[in-house]
Amino acid sequence: MTVDEYDWLVERFETHRPHLKAVAYRMLGSLSEADDAVQEAWLRLSRSNTTDVLNLGGWLTTVVGRVCLDMLRTRTARREVSMAEHLPDPIVSPADGIDPEQEALLADSVGLAMLVVLDSLAPAERLAFVLHDTFAVPFEEIATIVGRSPAAARQLASRARRRVQGAAAPPDPDVHRQREVVDAFLAAARGGDFEALVAVLDPDVVLRADRGAVAGLSKLHGAAAVAEQALTFARFAYSPQPVLVNGAAGVLNTADGKPVALMTFTIRDGKIAEIDIIADPERLAQL
Structure with a gap:
C-alpha cells in the first residue's frame, strides 16, 4: 500500500x-x-x-x-x-x-437506564x-x-x-421538566423532608449505586427506602452541580472541588423511576 x-x-x-x-x-x-x-x-x-x-x-x-x-x-x-x-x-x-x-454517541437517546437493560x-x-x-x-x-x-x-x-x-417504559423526554423534578428531589433531601421526597419518587423506584471494584453494585427498591438513603446522603457537605448524563438531567456532587458521586435520574410520568449513582473514585477521575 x-x-x-x-x-x-x-x-x-x-x-x-x-x-x-x-x-x-x-x-x-x-x-x-x-x-x-x-x-x-x-x-x-x-x-x-x-x-x-x-x-x-x-x-x-x-x-x-x-x-x-x-x-x-x-x-x-x-x-x-x-x-x-x-x-x-x-x-x-x-x-x-x-x-x-x-451527539453522535447519543443518537437515539441511549440513556444509562437503557444500557443497564442491555447489559x-x-x-x-x-x-x-x-x-x-x-x-x-x-x-x-x-x-x-x-x-x-x-x-x-x-x-x-x-x-x-x-x-x-x-x-421499562420510555422516560420523559423533556430535559427541562426532568431538571424540575431533580431539583425538587434535591431540595427535599437538603431540607430533610421525607414526605416531599416520597412524593417525587415513583413507588417502585430503583436506586443503583456503583462504588467500584471492591464494593461493587448495590441496589435499593421502593420510595421509602430510597428516600431514607437520600436523607442520609444529604448530610454530607457536597456541592451539587447540574450536568447532563447521556442527555438526561443529572447531578455531579463534589467536595473540595473533587467529584465524589455522579447521579443520573430516569423520569417517567413526572416522577423519578430510577437513580443511578457512580461513586467509584477511579471512574469519576476519568470523567
Missing part, C-alpha cells in the same frame, strides 16, 4: 469513526472498550483488501459488531468467575448542551437488537456475525426487544 493509498484509507475510515463508536458504545456500555473495538476495526481494515467492498460503512459496522460480540462473550466468561456487576460508562456533558462528538441480555441477543433496531443492519448480515440463520437472528432480536420493552 502506497502512502497516498494509506492516507486515503485513513480519511475514509475517519468519516465512519463516530458511527462505529456509537455502535460499539451501545454494544459494550464502555467508552474505553468502544475505542478498543473501533481501533481493532481499523487494524482489520488496514490489513484487508477492500477494493471490492461497495459499502465500506456496512463492512466496518459488521467488523465492529463481530469484535464487540467477542468482547461481550469474554466479559461474560470473566463475570462468571470473578467480575462484579457495575454500571455502564456515562457520557457526561455540561447542563447547557452536548458537544457534536457526544442483562445475552451477547448474541444484544448484538442482534442493537444492530437491527438501532442501526437498521439487515438480519442477513447479523446472521453471518452470530453464526446462525437469518431467521434465528430475527428471533434473537425479537427476544431482546421483548425484554427491553418489558423492563
Whole structure:
C-alpha cells in the first residue's frame, strides 16, 4: 500500500469513526472498550483488501459488531468467575448542551437506564437488537456475525426487544421538566423532608449505586427506602452541580472541588423511576 493509498484509507475510515463508536458504545456500555473495538476495526481494515467492498460503512459496522460480540462473550466468561456487576460508562456533558462528538454517541437517546437493560441480555441477543433496531443492519448480515440463520437472528432480536420493552417504559423526554423534578428531589433531601421526597419518587423506584471494584453494585427498591438513603446522603457537605448524563438531567456532587458521586435520574410520568449513582473514585477521575 502506497502512502497516498494509506492516507486515503485513513480519511475514509475517519468519516465512519463516530458511527462505529456509537455502535460499539451501545454494544459494550464502555467508552474505553468502544475505542478498543473501533481501533481493532481499523487494524482489520488496514490489513484487508477492500477494493471490492461497495459499502465500506456496512463492512466496518459488521467488523465492529463481530469484535464487540467477542468482547461481550469474554466479559461474560470473566463475570462468571470473578467480575462484579457495575454500571455502564456515562457520557457526561455540561447542563447547557452536548458537544457534536457526544451527539453522535447519543443518537437515539441511549440513556444509562437503557444500557443497564442491555447489559442483562445475552451477547448474541444484544448484538442482534442493537444492530437491527438501532442501526437498521439487515438480519442477513447479523446472521453471518452470530453464526446462525437469518431467521434465528430475527428471533434473537425479537427476544431482546421483548425484554427491553418489558423492563421499562420510555422516560420523559423533556430535559427541562426532568431538571424540575431533580431539583425538587434535591431540595427535599437538603431540607430533610421525607414526605416531599416520597412524593417525587415513583413507588417502585430503583436506586443503583456503583462504588467500584471492591464494593461493587448495590441496589435499593421502593420510595421509602430510597428516600431514607437520600436523607442520609444529604448530610454530607457536597456541592451539587447540574450536568447532563447521556442527555438526561443529572447531578455531579463534589467536595473540595473533587467529584465524589455522579447521579443520573430516569423520569417517567413526572416522577423519578430510577437513580443511578457512580461513586467509584477511579471512574469519576476519568470523567
